[in-house]
Amino acid sequence: MNTDFPHLDLTDLIGAATGQDADNRVTAHLAGCADCRAEADRWNVVAAGVRGLVADTPEMRPLARPRRHMLADPRRRTTLAAGAAAALVVLGGAGYGATAALTGHAAAQDGTSDNAVLLTVVRGCAGLKMATGTLAAVNGDRLVIDTPGGRPVTVIVTPSAMVSISGASLSDITDGAPVTVMGARSGATLAADAVTVGQTKSLISNGGGQPTRGVTAKARPSQALPQPLVPDKADIVAGTVADAGAAGFTVVTSTGGRVQVTTSGGTLVTVMHGSVGELRVGATTIAAGYVEPNRTLSATAVLQPQPKKPFSGRSQGTVTVNGCSPTSIDNALTTAFAVGA
Amino acid sequence: MNDPHREAGATILAVARAPGRDDAQLLRRIGQGDENAMAEFYREHGRAVLAQVLLVTGERALAEEIVQDTMLAVWRGSGSFRGESSVRSWVIAIARHKTRDRLRGHRLRVVDDTFLADLPSTGPGPEVMALDRAELAEVTGAIRELAPPHREVLGLVFGGGVFGGGVFGGGVFGAGLSLPEVAAVLEIPVGTVKSRLTAARAALSKILNEKGQSR
Numbered sequence: 001m002n003t004d005f006p007h008l009d010l011t012d013l014i015g016a017a018t019g020q021d022a023d024n025r026v027t028a029h030l031a032g033c034a035d036c037r038a039e040a041d042r043w044n045v046v047a048a049g050v051r052g053l054v055a056d057t058p059e060m061r062p063l064a065r066p067r068r069h070m071l072a073d074p075r076r077r078t079t080l081a082a083g084a085a086a087a088l089v090v091l092g093g094a095g096y097g098a099t100a101a102l103t104g105h106a107a108a109q110d111g112t113s114d115n116a117v118l119l120t121v122v123r124g125c126a127g128l129k130m131a132t133g134t135l136a137a138v139n140g141d142r143l144v145i146d147t148p149g150g151r152p153v154t155v156i157v158t159p160s161a162m163v164s165i166s167g168a169s170l171s172d173i174t175d176g177a178p179v180t181v182m183g184a185r186s187g188a189t190l191a192a193d194a195v196t197v198g199q200t201k202s203l204i205s206n207g208g209g210q211p212t213r214g215v216t217a218k219a220r221p222s223q224a225l226p227q228p229l230v231p232d233k234a235d236i237v238a239g240t241v242a243d244a245g246a247a248g249f250t251v252v253t254s255t256g257g258r259v260q261v262t263t264s265g266g267t268l269v270t271v272m273h274g275s276v277g278e279l280r281v282g283a284t285t286i287a288a289g290y291v292e293p294n295r296t297l298s299a300t301a302v303l304q305p306q307p308k309k310p311f312s313g314r315s316q317g318t319v320t321v322n323g324c325s326p327t328s329i330d331n332a333l334t335t336a337f338a339v340g341a
Numbered sequence: 342m343n344d345p346h347r348e349a350g351a352t353i354l355a356v357a358r359a360p361g362r363d364d365a366q367l368l369r370r371i372g373q374g375d376e377n378a379m380a381e382f383y384r385e386h387g388r389a390v391l392a393q394v395l396l397v398t399g400e401r402a403l404a405e406e407i408v409q410d411t412m413l414a415v416w417r418g419s420g421s422f423r424g425e426s427s428v429r430s431w432v433i434a435i436a437r438h439k440t441r442d443r444l445r446g447h448r449l450r451v452v453d454d455t456f457l458a459d460l461p462s463t464g465p466g467p468e469v470m471a472l473d474r475a476e477l478a479e480v481t482g483a484i485r486e487l488a489p490p491h492r493e494v495l496g497l498v499f500g501g502g503v504f505g506g507g508v509f510g511g512g513v514f515g516a517g518l519s520l521p522e523v524a525a526v527l528e529i530p531v532g533t534v535k536s537r538l539t540a541a542r543a544a545l546s547k548i549l550n551e552k553g554q555s556r
Contacts, residue, residue: 010535011520018499018517042472046542049480050396050499057392058401134478148481284476 008036017043052148119153119297122288122332128324130333131155131297135285135304141276143302145285154296155287157276162330164198164303165278166270170263172197173244180238181251181261189260190237192248197241198272237261272330279304288329301330364428371419379416386429387412389500390436396496397440397489407443411436430522433497437526471550472542483548491541497523498538 008016012026017040030037122128133147143155157163173179173195183192239253248262271278279285279302289299364385370378390411395404414435422431475483484492497518524531 010539014498014520014538038473042542045472045475045480046484046495046545047499048477049484049545050495052477052481053396053484054392054496054500057388057395059388132477134476146478148477 007033008039013040013043016040017047049148056148056151119291122329128288128329129291129297130286130288132284132286135279135281135283138276138279138281143276143279143285143287143299145287153287155289155299155302156292156296157287157299157302158289161289161299162272162301163274163276163279164270164272164301164330164333165274165280166268166303166305168197168269168271168274170246170267170269172269172271173241173249173263175241175244175249177241178239179241179251180236181259182236183261183267189262190251192261192263192267194268194270195261195263196270196272198270276302286333288333300324301333303330303333365422365424368415368419368422368428371416379412382415383412386432389429390432392500393433393493393496394436394440396500397493398444399485399489403443407436407439410439410443414439426522426525427518430518430526433518434526437493471546471553474553475549479549479552480545483545483552486548487541487544490537491544494523494527494534494537495541497526498534 008026008029012029013036016026016030030040119129119131122130131145131147131153133145133153135143136146136152137144141157141159143157145153145155147153177197179198180196181190181192182194182196183190185191237251237253237259239251239257239259242250242252242258248260251259251261253259283304286303286305287297287299288301289297292298364382367378367382367385371382387408391404391408394407394411395401398404398407411432415432418435422428426434472480484495487495498520500517518526520531520534524534527534527537529537
């Protein structure tokens, strides 16, 4: 970083986007600099697009036996003419093997392409994978997600799966609903930037789901929300909704505190306990789960981020979960892709 | 390429790369005529080469021929690897030369990297904002429309990833090189790599913005 200039330079931003050089200095700067976060997010978008294309590379085919003149090498001709040809036969085998590994279940079931399936590793839970793309179809508990490059992934939503829908209506905030609200505090009132309806304890930095003192807990980037997602001066409060109305509602915390929350058309509402039937066909959709032998993804969590602001490049980036329960996975997805995005 | 952070978050198709692999040792075995080593090298790097070449050429059949040329060059010239770079960047550089040979006559047009110099550095314009609004599918589609040199540099920098695991088999795909490695592959200074990256992103934003306006 150029120390004469307060912002991260291109090397830092690229390093952050590729995960090569995201050291503490860069991370700390991103946590406190909205401009650099925006720039890093844009590079993340570019990186994710490239990875999406690259991941769609077809399987390798066996290499053809080379023409003899291609082997001309005065120093090694006598040994290479036979050796190279033999090696390329081996390569052919390797190519076939790779292809077979990917297409071994040739009779791909459930509409899933028998070619490469775009999945992303989710850290923190062995075997957990994530599919990101556009929801193409919903049939009962079965989703088809078109991944970048057009390859479909069939997702089976398990009965215990958490389905979260961001960009929901303010009317989804109803009395008695557990919520987490993030916004800017002014006196005793919180102007909500984002409201998550459902169990969202992991979003609170003290880990207990409730502010320990006062009415709100300050979001602590290093522990709870991914740093690029924490707005400057954001406050978070969690509790139960009361007095829900058109202009806002009251959050009743577990200690009995009451926080007045105002909402607006710009408030992002995420419903964390939606149903499969509420998912929007054509919207960006993220499903996390486990790959089944029939090559479907058995999802424990499904998320649709906010329409038209769903993709910040993180869909191809790292997501870390704190546990393998549907709630933990759903919280992680919501934190990474919806809240504050 | 063995960075666990990268692998953990990378897009996958299918078995993670074996940790601690010694690519240089692999090349030494290839130099001794070890066919198994060559097969292993192909499994390890073949798809990365194919991905990068395909990104640049956009033609699968041509890209596969170039991969074949590249692997043959590796078999014949493994001794030329001097350990001054990673094996991945070395083989990508070979593939780039093979691509250039194949495309000779319609040489890749390099976009002027300096045209962005006069752009204001503060405040994102509407084209930059297009990236903020873009869907993933829109971004991938727009990348396909970039000029080959722009696709090339983006692929070299951001193409790293893992395919593998579970029922899908796999390995590491994509280049995903450091900026100095990209500079070595492209045979240009690191500063020029940066300006080309910036130009590529600007071109991408422009395409996205135009597509957004046409909707």
